[in-house]
Structures are given as C-alpha cells and as structure tokens.
Amino acid sequence: MSQAKGICFHNVTLVRNGRTVIDQLSLELSEPRIGLIGHNGSGKSSLLRLINGLLPVNAGQISVFGQNPSSGPEKMSSHVGFIFQNPDHQIIFPTVEEELCFGLINQGLSKSTALEKVMTLLSEQGRCDWAKRPIHSLSDGQKQWVCIVSIILMNPKVILLDEPFSALDLPTRYQLLSLLHDLPQQIIMISHELDSFTDFDRIIWLEQGKVRQDGPSDEILKAYYADAKGVNPR
Numbered sequence: 487m488s489q490a491k492g493i494c495f496h497n498v499t500l501v502r503n504g505r506t507v508i509d510q511l512s513l514e515l516s517e518p519r520i521g522l523i524g525h526n527g528s529g530k531s532s533l534l535r536l537i538n539g540l541l542p543v544n545a546g547q548i549s550v551f552g553q554n555p556s557s558g559p560e561k562m563s564s565h566v567g568f569i570f571q572n573p574d575h576q577i578i579f580p581t582v583e584e585e586l587c588f589g590l591i592n593q594g595l596s597k598s599t600a601l602e603k604v605m606t607l608l609s610e611q612g613r614c615d616w617a618k619r620p621i622h623s624l625s626d627g628q629k630q631w632v633c634i635v636s637i638i639l640m641n642p643k644v645i646l647l648d649e650p651f652s653a654l655d656l657p658t659r660y661q662l663l664s665l666l667h668d669l670p671q672q673i674i675m676i677s678h679e680l681d682s683f684t685d686f687d688r689i690i691w692l693e694q695g696k697v698r699q700d701g702p703s704d705e706i707l708k709a710y711y712a713d714a715k716g717v718n719p720r
C-alpha cells in the first residue's frame with residue numbers, strides 16, 4: 487500500500503450491527519475532487535467516517551497521508567476536516583467568533599492569534615459583522631457556511647463533506663459550492679444532488695459497500711442516471 491501521499495484503503499471491511507457495510511474495499515484516493523454516490527445505505531457515510539477515524543475498521547488497513555485513522559478523529563484533525571449534513575451536529579458554541587476560534591485554539595494557537603486569524607478570514611469574506619452574531623440567529627445555509635469556514639481555518643489536507651447541501655436552497659448551495667471550488671484542499675464529497683459534482687475529477691459509485699463503478703465524473707454520472715431510470719436494468 488502506498489503511504490504518505492494521500493488516502494489509501496487496502497482490503498477494508500467494516501461491520502455495523504452485524505452487517506458488512508464496507509466489503510473488502512481497496513482504493514487510492516488522490517484526485518483533488520472526488521464524489522461519492524450510491525443509493526441510501528450503500529456505505530458512503532461509513533466510508534467517510536473511516537477516513538477521519540470516527541469508525542474503526544474490522545479488517546484491512548487505511549492510510550491517510552501516512553497516518554492510521556484509528557488514532558481517532560482529534561489526532562486526524564490536522565489532516566482531515568469533516569463537514570456534516572446537519573450543521574447543528576457540528577456547531578457547539580453560541581457565537582460565530584467562538585465557533586471559528588475553537589478549532590484553532592485546539593490546534594495550539596493562543597486565543598488572540600486565533601481571533602486575529604478568524605477576523606482576517608471574515609474580513610476577506612466581507613463578513614466582519616458576523617463575528618458576534620449568535621449562531622441561533624443564522625439560517626441553515628449560514629450555519630453551514632460557518633462550518634465550512636471553521637474547517638478552512640484549520641487548513642486540513644482533505645475536506646470530507648457528507649451531504650452538506652441537502653437542507654439548502656439553490657442559491658445558497660451555489661454560493662457554498664463556489665467557496666469550495668476555489669479551495670486548494672482535496673475534497674471528497676457525498677451528495678444526492680448530482681449537479682454538485684460539476685468539475686469533479688472522479689466519481690465513485692458505491693453499492694452494498696463495494697465499488698460498482700469508478701471513473702471520470704461525466705461517464706459515471708451518466709451510467710448512474712441511466713441505472714436509476716431503469717435504462718440498464720441488471
């Protein structure tokens with residue numbers, strides 16, 4: 487298994503509640519933009535959770551930039567940022583400023599340096615006035631923006647997004663997609679909104695914890711649509 491360069495799965499199996507949900511999966515994930523698709527329950531979220539150590543493997547090995555995710559999500563946080571579907575599962579502080587400072591302070595920055603970084607980024611985004619805003623006053627899209635920005639501040643090597651747009655309207659989705667589009671980090675994203683994968687390098691289609699198809703996004707999305715419409719019944 488090649489190490490250090492990126493994310494590698496070698497014969498990985500994950501069992502949840504007695505059911506095999508990732509089945510002897512071997513993958514190298516090195517492209518800058520990778521999409522994960524598949525029907526409900528096919529194992530997409532489980533796969534992302536293996537990468538940042540939220541779930542431990544039952545068999546096989548995973549290497550994430552040379553590190554074993556079994557060291558746990560906190561240890562992985564300098565390499566891996568995770569954005570959940572529901573921002574309320576991620577946000578823990580009452581104001582935007584406190585939420586954004588938290589990860590940086592966890593990474594060892596002083597409170598004042600963390601605040602300086604947060605204010606610089608808010609200013610770059612034209613949102614200085616957001617610093618003191620109570621989280622409960624934000625819409626779902628605005629909360630998701632805070633989650634994405636909090637991950638960007640921590641500067642991980644890869645950002646994992648688990649259906650980040652499912653509760654958002656179209657304009658908010660496009661704003662967040664444009665924010666993600668310009669980031670230098672590798673992105674691995676799950677979405678059922680397939681037009682979110684415009685410009686992605688690679689799409690992996692999961693089925694029952696195995697790869698059904700894997701390749702350039704146009705090709706795989708076309709096959710997925712055709713399958714869903716029953717054009718290519720198996």
Ligand SMILES: Nc1ncnc2c1ncn2[C@@H]1O[C@H](COP(=O)(O)OP(=O)(O)OP(=O)(O)O)[C@@H](O)[C@H]1O
Binds near residue numbers: 524526
């Ligand atoms: N917390 C859990 N405990 C036990 N089993 C779980 C848990 N979450 C999911 N599973 C099981 O793991 C399998 C894969 O689920 P997973 O959430 O990874 O699929 P998914 O492809 O992300 O689905 P969806 O598109 O519905 O989000 C499913 O069979 C599901 O029942």
